[in-house]
Amino acid sequence: MVVAVAASSHTLATPSSPLSTTICCSNSINKNLALTRRRALVFSSTVILSPLLNFYHPNSTSAIALPEDELQQEEDRLVHLFQETSPSVVSIQDLELANNRKSTSNEVLPIDDENAKVEGKGSGFIWDKFGHIVTNYHVVAKLAKDKSGSQRCKVLLVDAKGNSFFKEGKIVGYDPDYDLAVLKVDAEGYELKPIVLGTSHDLRVGQSCFAIGNPYGFEDTLTTGVVSGLGREIPSPNGRAIRGAIQTDAAINAGNSGGPLINSYGHAIGVNTATFTRKGTGVSSGVNFAIPIDTVVKNVPYLIVYGTPYSDRY
Structure with a gap:
């Protein structure tokens, strides 16, 4: 039963090094030939080992970025998104x-x-x-x-x-x-920050999404997931079907209802509204739904101006 409730890529940059070394020497200096070759071999070996030493040296400024760095960047991005x-x-x-x-x-x-x-x-x-x-x-x-x-x-x-x-x-x-x-609300004297609206008609299954809300009264809670499905049908409070709903595995629990589902840019793509629960437990199954933002953008202006939906005025 549905209960109404509330890829990043990286490039490895290796230090440039010559693949071969050209050695020029005069034919008249045969006695130094062996020594020159020996020095050349040592030099060449050093060039070949140099990038390897840079790769493994933990303090090298030209070392290749480790996976931890990429992870930190991803975490910083999510923190910034939430903030x-x-x-x-x-x-x-x-x-x-x-x-x-x-x-x-x-x-x-x-x-x-x-x-x-x-x-x-x-x-x-x-x-x-x-x-x-x-x-x-x-x-x-x-x-x-x-x-x-x-x-x-x-x-x-x-x-x-x-x-x-x-x-x-x-x-x-x-x-x-x-x-x-x-x-x-009376916002006189306060500078509010309206949410940035996105679109929902171009969503794709698998793309990242995030829910922000107040589950169980815990304010400013962020949950993460992906768009699990599109074009779902869920019941409205009056029993009629809401078509085109977004399915996500981003956790939506009691208190999340009405909060935004956002994309990786922080743009609202839906309104979190419902979740499937295991019968008799009240525990979310991880199958959650949001009203697509295109539907919201179509209806909200009528509610602000007229107080009723467009369909009720004719």
Whole structure:
């Protein structure tokens, strides 16, 4: 059952060395011929051994790059990828206010209210500098359906300078058919870093991908994998099929929902949304899914402007 939840190449450079040595000597100096040849042989041997000595000498500046160097470069690349992308990812908490704190949706969220009950957690990402946040519908479904004024949404963001802050997220629009929703936070005085959008129509099975989110409430978690399959079909919260989903083995668990699936350039290629779990265990099987970013780009602008998906307006 599907449960909604949250190559690098290298070149070896060897020092250049002559393959042969030309020795010129005068015919009139026969007595020194043997000595000259002996010196030539010694010289030639030294030239041949020189690159080998450079190869094995650990302190040689011209030594061939060892595998550890390539590994370090790959690790540095992943660290940089995370550092550049994570400020665009947010943590979302679904809150229910205590009975005596129910209020209108226009009231400022008491984010420090100890009586507020955390109903669920998820992830999202910054869509634009105006404070729009994209996430899964199932992450904020209670807020979308709330008519009592008891539901609130608490969003943890990081600005472009690395400063963390909390804001209330107001729901702007949602589309259960594609399990998408848009929140809006008051970002005045903060410089937000919107995520860089990629494309999903040109994805290939086997290419690297990465998920950033807040699984089980552990903020800013990076998991790695590959695109395992394309064109999958998964159920939406209202039971309809979401077609064209991306399958990946990058770990997606409860709390990852709504966070971005990114490529090796840090561009969003999907919205993490679901995973297959082993029946009765709740443990991910490693078969995970994301809504393709092309679908997101098509639908989110309508949610921001109209509050409803394009299909509901006609």
